[in-house]
Amino acid sequence: MSTDTRNLTNDIIDREQHYVAGTYARAPFVLDHGQGCWVYDTDGNAYLDCAAGIAVNALGHAHPDLVAALTQQAGKLWHVSNLFHSAPHARLAQKLCETSFADRVFFCNSGAEANEGAFKFARKWAHDHFGPDKTAIVAFTDAFHGRTFAALAATPREKYQAPFRPLVPGVRVAAFNDFDAAAAVIGDDVCAVIVEPVQGEGGVNPAAPEFLAGLRALCDRHNALLIFDEVQCGLGRTGTLWAYQGFGVTPDILTSAKPLAGGLPMGAILMSQRVADVMHVGEHGSTFAAGPLVSAVAEVLVTRVSDPVFLADVKAKGEYLKERLEEINSPHITAVRGKGLMLGVDVDTPAAQVIAASHRRGLLIIPAGANTLRIVPPLIITRPEIDLLIERLSAVFADL
Ligand SMILES: Cc1ncc(COP(=O)(O)O)c(C=O)c1O
Structure with a gap:
């Protein structure tokens, strides 16, 4: 690395540290470009990307089909607002409905916004059918x-x-994967139950299928809507297009985001007709949601990841990766769990320490809590790349 490139790298890091609000602890290098499962920094180092922009880049970096869709649409029409029809928006909505339980889609721009919207749909549904107390x-x-x-x-x-109280009132919390705890808080005043079929940030914790089935039954008994947050675990990540399809339990509302537009910001709320029926013109909205540019890219993404051959490959590679992680012989690894290409590795040292060491070995992984490593590579990762991931991670553990 030349002094010039090091100076450039330091200059960028200094500017970010000086001008950007300090809500993230960024890794000490500057990413410049990517291709497939690899990203490259301004000093010329290559990293095998098993973070995928926090489970976003499902087709990796610079996928030729996404680049083609983006560049083609970029010269045609970017943004019109939701006051006008556009073809990519209409086609994407149809594709999402045809590949899921949903009859209708509401688009937005992020995962949080999808969940906010889902709560509004649920409150309105309960309000219209059961009055203001549900x-x-x-x-x-x-x-x-x-x-x-x-x-x-x-x-x-x-x-x-803690620092942001008072919180929005009306949310009850029960223990994850504990049916009795859920039953104790789900009554007739509940309008919605929200759950991640595989928890991401909370430590890569798959729900027990019986737990999700139990929530479905409780929601039916108490006229509440079941919301699956598939922002992280949806769109092929667990080996089925939608995570719920691998659990055999169907929600009323499903929220999606992260990989939906291959790395461009987009969220979606998928819902059954009876939910959609309660929201009318002007009752919810978003200026940017599902503009032609982002929708054109998302259409290609959803087409690629919904291919059964692609999904079978994700499932097989996920099983292979899990087996290979379990083979790493390190006293620091205390558990491996997950589904498909969404895997968590519990460690007995701070995850941040393992992650920093991984960076030095040319590997990008991320944490899911203080002592869990999260491995969420692009879904296009190859077996030789999985072998390389294991090789590099084994070396990191050997160094600890
Ligand atoms: C399950 C889940 N829901 C919602 C979100 C929030 O998504 P966003 O950061 O796009 O607002 C995330 C982000 O990590 C997530 O993992």
């Missing part, structure tokens, strides 16, 4: 639903909530 929302321990106010109220972690 407003409670049930969420679970270790959940993560986003940083905006209602999503934050359903994200029960002191670190996230």
Whole structure:
């Protein structure tokens, strides 16, 4: 690395540290470009990207089909607002409905916004059918639903909530994967229950299928809507297009975001007709949501990841990766869990320390809590790349 490139790198890091609000602890290098499962920094170092922009870049970096869709649409039409029809928006909505339980879609721009919207749909549904007192929302321990106010109220972690009280009222919390705890808080005053089929930020915790089935039954008994937050675990990540399809339990509302537009900001609320029926013109909205540019890219993304051959490959590679992680012979690893290409590795040292060491070995991974490593590579990762990931991670553990 030349002095010039090091100076450039330091200059960028200094500017970010000086001018950007300090809500993130960024890694000490500057990413410049990417291709497939690899990203490259301004000093010329290559990293195998098993973070995928926090489970976003499902087709990796600079995928030729996404680049083609983006560049083609970029010269045609970017933004018109939701006051006008556009073809990519209409086609994407149809594709999402045809590949899921949903009859209708509401688009937005992020995961938190999708969950905020889902709560509004649920409150309106309950209000119109059962009156003004059916407003409670049930969420679970270790959940993560986003940083905006209602999503934050359903994200029960002191670190996230404490400085921002008072929170939006009306959210009850029960223990994740504990049916009796859920039954104790789900009554007739509940309008919605929100759960991640596989918790992401909270430690990569898959729900027990019986737990989700139990929530479905409780929601049916108490006329509440079941919301699956598939912002992180949806769109192929767990080996089925939608995570719920791998659990055999169907929600009333599903929220999606992260990989939806391959790395461009987009969120979506998928819902059944009876939910959609309660919202009318002007009752919810978003200026930017599902503009032609982002929708054109998302259409390609959803087409690619919904291919059964692609999904079978994700499932097989996920099983292979899990086996290979379990083979790493390190006393620092205490558990490996997850589904598909969404895996968590518990360690007996701070996850941040392992992650920093991984960076030095040319590997990008991220934490899910203080002592869990999260491995969420692009879904296009190859077996030789998985072998390389294991090789590099084994070396990191050997160094500890
Ligand atoms: C399950 C889940 N829901 C919601 C969110 C919030 O998404 P966003 O950061 O796009 O607002 C996240 C983000 O990590 C998530 O993992």
